[in-house]
Amino acid sequence: SRRLLLNIPPGPKPWPIVGNFGGFLIPSFIQRRFGQQPSTSDKTAVGVLTELTKLYGNVYSLFVGSQLVVVLNGYEVIRDAFSNHPEVFSDRPDIPAISIMTKRKGIVFAPYGPVWRKQRKFCHTTLRNFGFGKLSLEPCILKGLDTIKSELLRLNEESGGAGVDLAPLISHAVSNVICSLILGQRFHHEDREFRSMLHLMDRGLEICVNSPAVLINAFPFFYHLPFGVFRELRQVERDMTAFLKRFIAKHRETLDPENPRDLTDMYLIEMLAQQANGNADSSFTEDYLFYIIGDLFIAGTDTTANSVLWVLLYLILHPDIQDKVQAEIDEVVGTQRVPSLTDKGSLPFTEATIMEVQRLTVVVPLAIPHMASETTEFRGHTIPKGTVVLPNLWSVHRDPTVWDDPDTFNPARFLDNEGNLMRREYFIPFGIGRRVCMGEQLAKIELFLTVTCLLQSFTFRLPDGTPPPSLRGRFGLTLAPASFSVCVSPRI
Numbered sequence: 001s002r003r004l005l006l007n008i009p010p011g012p013k014p015w016p017i018v019g020n021f022g023g024f025l026i027p028s029f030i031q032r033r034f035g036q037q038p039s040t041s042d043k044t045a046v047g048v049l050t051e052l053t054k055l056y057g058n059v060y061s062l063f064v065g066s067q068l069v070v071v072l073n074g075y076e077v078i079r080d081a082f083s084n085h086p087e088v089f090s091d092r093p094d095i096p097a098i099s100i101m102t103k104r105k106g107i108v109f110a111p112y113g114p115v116w117r118k119q120r121k122f123c124h125t126t127l128r129n130f131g132f133g134k135l136s137l138e139p140c141i142l143k144g145l146d147t148i149k150s151e152l153l154r155l156n157e158e159s160g161g162a163g164v165d166l167a168p169l170i171s172h173a174v175s176n177v178i179c180s181l182i183l184g185q186r187f188h189h190e191d192r193e194f195r196s197m198l199h200l201m202d203r204g205l206e207i208c209v210n211s212p213a214v215l216i217n218a219f220p221f222f223y224h225l226p227f228g229v230f231r232e233l234r235q236v237e238r239d240m241t242a243f244l245k246r247f248i249a250k251h252r253e254t255l256d257p258e259n260p261r262d263l264t265d266m267y268l269i270e271m272l273a274q275q276a277n278g279n280a281d282s283s284f285t286e287d288y289l290f291y292i293i294g295d296l297f298i299a300g301t302d303t304t305a306n307s308v309l310w311v312l313l314y315l316i317l318h319p320d321i322q323d324k325v326q327a328e329i330d331e332v333v334g335t336q337r338v339p340s341l342t343d344k345g346s347l348p349f350t351e352a353t354i355m356e357v358q359r360l361t362v363v364v365p366l367a368i369p370h371m372a373s374e375t376t377e378f379r380g381h382t383i384p385k386g387t388v389v390l391p392n393l394w395s396v397h398r399d400p401t402v403w404d405d406p407d408t409f410n411p412a413r414f415l416d417n418e419g420n421l422m423r424r425e426y427f428i429p430f431g432i433g434r435r436v437c438m439g440e441q442l443a444k445i446e447l448f449l450t451v452t453c454l455l456q457s458f459t460f461r462l463p464d465g466t467p468p469p470s471l472r473g474r475f476g477l478t479l480a481p482a483s484f485s486v487c488v489s490p491r492i
């Protein structure tokens, strides 16, 4: 009745106190506590959110506790919101557990406005210049892939046919790309400092998303509780802060303004220039840099690593497509040289395969929460200021009105009759609008080089007698494939 009265989008009736998410949280708690299946349905949470459109239409609302959340579904609605109303829908909500950690600085969770704009523009341009200029991205990625390849061979032999878990190898290579661009340094996968940083990041995210620490969002003072995950979260935050501050201090001490080594140097140079110009209000400070580095690590590692893992998993489950990708690589690249970025454009089937996996899996299925910065009328409904707005990207990629047979894995849907790659408007794994992924170009390059290099070198298959892993995925901050092991056979 409150919905009708205020003309806010329709939606299911909320539970007392917990809101609609009681329907998700309580069954999942029962499952964890008692090991029972909460329901017989094999739908993912985003699948369930998409199903709700059948009852309430493409713009509907939910309550998380007392917070109003509007879910936008389908391409038309999402494009309408983010392209036609960018000034209203580009803000980010103040989510207590996240705001405590980020202080609403950095890029990802920074409020929409001039500070976010300047910081994003600076980082975007710097990454682009480094990526394609002096500190060229390609050799940096290829070096990491060399390490993966030899490690994979060694572990495969040692496993005696039981298979290798690819996740740590891929995650190490992807993290090293970000480390090189931001910190100017690569780490050996056994480096203690590097391993503990990755562990801290994983653990911090796991606690924020998948532990009783989510209660901080309802009761922010829980953050200070002296026990359990609350205490652990504060420790993780302290360790992470010490690690990054050490790096920034080392950069400051060794800075040579004529020879910037990485994004941190470029940022410090910009900061000093703004100070020299007497710009006392500048947002370019060491403190802000700290949050930017954290953001780029978090936004740029799990997303890319999980996308690579999804591609490999699909290829293992579809050996015919794996053969076709390899045949294309063999024909265009051959075996005498490693694939390069100049091959992008000549490997349409490989690119189409990567895109098709991204379409089906959508590693950030609900993007990052947006917020309405003012009360607005949208498609016949009132969306009050402060409403959390979730673009359901998954619904766009599974929409039967724009994709034929959307649940089927079919890379050819991205190719025209001549076998050339076709850009598809409804393919939006990086989101759209002003908050579109800042690392889209970098991620595409990493995905392309990683997949082509690995497929040129190895054939991937499941260990004998292993049942095919589920394609349902694990939903944390990103949608990751369930862990799986592979056996590899060298091809060159």
Ligand code: HEM
Pocket (backbone or CB within 6 Å): 107, 108, 109, 120, 295, 296, 299, 300, 301, 303, 304, 307, 363, 364, 367, 368, 369, 391, 429, 430, 431, 432, 434, 435, 436, 437, 438, 439, 440, 442, 443, 444
């Ligand atoms: C935001 C996807 C890799 C940096 C996002 C968003 C999505 C996304 C869906 C949210 C868009 C929205 O809020 O509407 C992906 C995928 C990736 C990937 C699928 C890999 C395949 C990267 C990489 C970086 C990065 C490698 C950085 C180096 C960011 C940043 C934002 C963002 C900074 C926040 C933008 C803002 O709020 O202005 N990404 N991303 N991402 N991504 Fe990515």
